[in-house]
Amino acid sequence: MARSQAGESVLARAARVLAAFGHDSRVLTVAEIARRAALPVPTAHRLVAQLLDVGFLERTEGHGVRVGLHLWEIASLGARALDLREAAMPFLEDIHAATRQHTQLTVLDGTDVLVLEWLRAREALPGLRLHAGRRIPAHAAAAGAVLLAHAEARAQEEVLAGPLTRLSDRTPTDPSDLRGLWAHARRRGYAVCDGFVDARATGIAVPVPGRNARPVAAIGVVVPADEARPMELVPALLAAARGIGRALSIPASPG
Amino acid sequence: MARSQAGESVLARAARVLAAFGHDSRVLTVAEIARRAALPVPTAHRLVAQLLDVGFLERTEGHGVRVGLHLWEIASLGARALDLREAAMPFLEDIHAATRQHTQLTVLDGTDVLVLEWLRAREALPGLRLHAGRRIPAHAAAAGAVLLAHAEARAQEEVLAGPLTRLSDRTPTDPSDLRGLWAHARRRGYAVCDGFVDARATGIAVPVPGRNARPVAAIGVVVPADEARPMELVPALLAAARGIGRALSIPASPG
Numbered sequence: 001m002a003r004s005q006a007g008e009s010v011l012a013r014a015a016r017v018l019a020a021f022g023h024d025s026r027v028l029t030v031a032e033i034a035r036r037a038a039l040p041v042p043t044a045h046r047l048v049a050q051l052l053d054v055g056f057l058e059r060t061e062g063h064g065v066r067v068g069l070h071l072w073e074i075a076s077l078g079a080r081a082l083d084l085r086e087a088a089m090p091f092l093e094d095i096h097a098a099t100r101q102h103t104q105l106t107v108l109d110g111t112d113v114l115v116l117e118w119l120r121a122r123e124a125l126p127g128l129r130l131h132a133g134r135r136i137p138a139h140a141a142a143a144g145a146v147l148l149a150h151a152e153a154r155a156q157e158e159v160l161a162g163p164l165t166r167l168s169d170r171t172p173t174d175p176s177d178l179r180g181l182w183a184h185a186r187r188r189g190y191a192v193c194d195g196f197v198d199a200r201a202t203g204i205a206v207p208v209p210g211r212n213a214r215p216v217a218a219i220g221v222v223v224p225a226d227e228a229r230p231m232e233l234v235p236a237l238l239a240a241a242r243g244i245g246r247a248l249s250i251p252a253s254p255g
Numbered sequence: 256m257a258r259s260q261a262g263e264s265v266l267a268r269a270a271r272v273l274a275a276f277g278h279d280s281r282v283l284t285v286a287e288i289a290r291r292a293a294l295p296v297p298t299a300h301r302l303v304a305q306l307l308d309v310g311f312l313e314r315t316e317g318h319g320v321r322v323g324l325h326l327w328e329i330a331s332l333g334a335r336a337l338d339l340r341e342a343a344m345p346f347l348e349d350i351h352a353a354t355r356q357h358t359q360l361t362v363l364d365g366t367d368v369l370v371l372e373w374l375r376a377r378e379a380l381p382g383l384r385l386h387a388g389r390r391i392p393a394h395a396a397a398a399g400a401v402l403l404a405h406a407e408a409r410a411q412e413e414v415l416a417g418p419l420t421r422l423s424d425r426t427p428t429d430p431s432d433l434r435g436l437w438a439h440a441r442r443r444g445y446a447v448c449d450g451f452v453d454a455r456a457t458g459i460a461v462p463v464p465g466r467n468a469r470p471v472a473a474i475g476v477v478v479p480a481d482e483a484r485p486m487e488l489v490p491a492l493l494a495a496a497r498g499i500g501r502a503l504s505i506p507a508s509p510g
Contacts, residue, residue, distance in 0.1 A: 066332075075327040076387050089375065
């Protein structure tokens with residue numbers, strides 16, 4: 001396999017090119033990609049040309065490139081995201097229709113919560129930076145609390161080792177506060193996080209049970225903090241999470 | 256850039272490895288990947304190892320690998336799919352709630368229609384092989400008819416050049432029939448395709464208007480053929496498509 005002088009593979013450098021894109025930077029020039037991926041401009045040019053060839057990048061109408069539809073198509077086969085999403089979608093839609101609040105499906109990935117699906121509520125809190133593919137530091141999210149509550153000690157320690165970034169005045173950044181939050185979530189079976197990510201928002205999350213004791217995902221809603229009545233929503237979320245867990249344990253039909 | 260003896264780049268071979276996965280083959284062994292991608296097993300091994308390193312593949316609990324969550328995360332930034340999906344989702348949800356039928360968002364990609372989003376109706380036609388990332392030959396889909404109706408002559412000719420595969424007894428495979436179908440869709444602004452893909456199903460689609468005369472996508476529903484009353488659904492679809500087009504022309508907020 002071809003490696004650069006630094007011993008990095010072509011694929012590793014191509015992955016850095018692709019990772020240069022973000023929700024605030026969906027279209028980039030080659031120069032911007034080179035800077036963000038810390039690659040020489042000629043190297044970035046060559047890699048971008050090859051990624052365009054295989055359809056992992058596309059040219060935009062201007063001078064930029066963006067992640068290509070073909071990459072999206074392959075990635076939509078990502079079994080974990082897809083299976084979870086397929087099993088969860090009917091239940092998420094029910095929660096969304098019943099509560100008219102932002103509704104999301106998330107998994108723990110390292111020290112972050114990764115949003116797999118998000119159903120936006122048009123009349124609810126506007127301007128929240130929520131979308132599939134977004135990451136939220138797990139210590140700041142209600143979903144993080146219910147997922148870390150049941151995680152291996154090693155995963156918890158990795159989060160506590162920080163950095164425990166403060167996203168709002170109310171984001172917990174003290175390890176003992178976080179341990180308390182997780183213990184509480186484990187005992188109660190849900191988490192309510194008031195203003196941790198955004199002062200206007202309360203997050204409510206419950207774990208989706210997996211085959212063993214550990215949850216495979218979390219579902220939750222984000223409601224306006226000033227009118228949050230979480231205890232009216234928790235039973236519906238718990239019931240939906242059980243339904244999703246049951247749907248996941250049924251082998252998928254070949255269709 | 257490193258190239259194999261055949262002059263193929265590492266990235267091109269890696270893309271073939273990733274393209275070996277499909278909706279009917281979400282988990283593969285390295286031997287299966289080598290066979291499907293027509294690569295020597297040692298080459299497949301090296302590429303799979305590198306793709307595991309960068310998170311584009313993940314190991315499963317058995318001896319297999321599958322497309323990784325990290326690839327899904329990068330691909331979820333694919334601007335075209337994401338922008339369309341975000342703009343369309345509220346309208347798709349309304350159609351889905353109002354009709355209780357399978358509802359989909361599609362784009363034309365070469366001679367196929369690519370499904371970007373699909374909302375399943377639990378009580379509607381069961382067993383349809385519909386999911387985000389699925390391709391349907393454009394000549395057989397209602398969405399294909401409305402998209403090809405407004406496509407460049409070159410795109411139409413590419414479809415007519417075939418192969419015009421027959422998916423059911425009613426799939427049109429005669430070029431002049433297809434030209435007639437497209438002319439009809441252009442005049443009426445919608446397409447109704449009865450049994451083209453599956454004898455039990457009627458597809459109804461309308462184009463989502465773009466900035467110029469060409470549609471950027473199509474939306475539609477799939478209903479049981481024996482109870483299809485398309486003309487009751489077309490106005491709702493047309494209104495939703497206009498709403499999506501309007502939402503797309505509004506620059507997205509940075510949030």
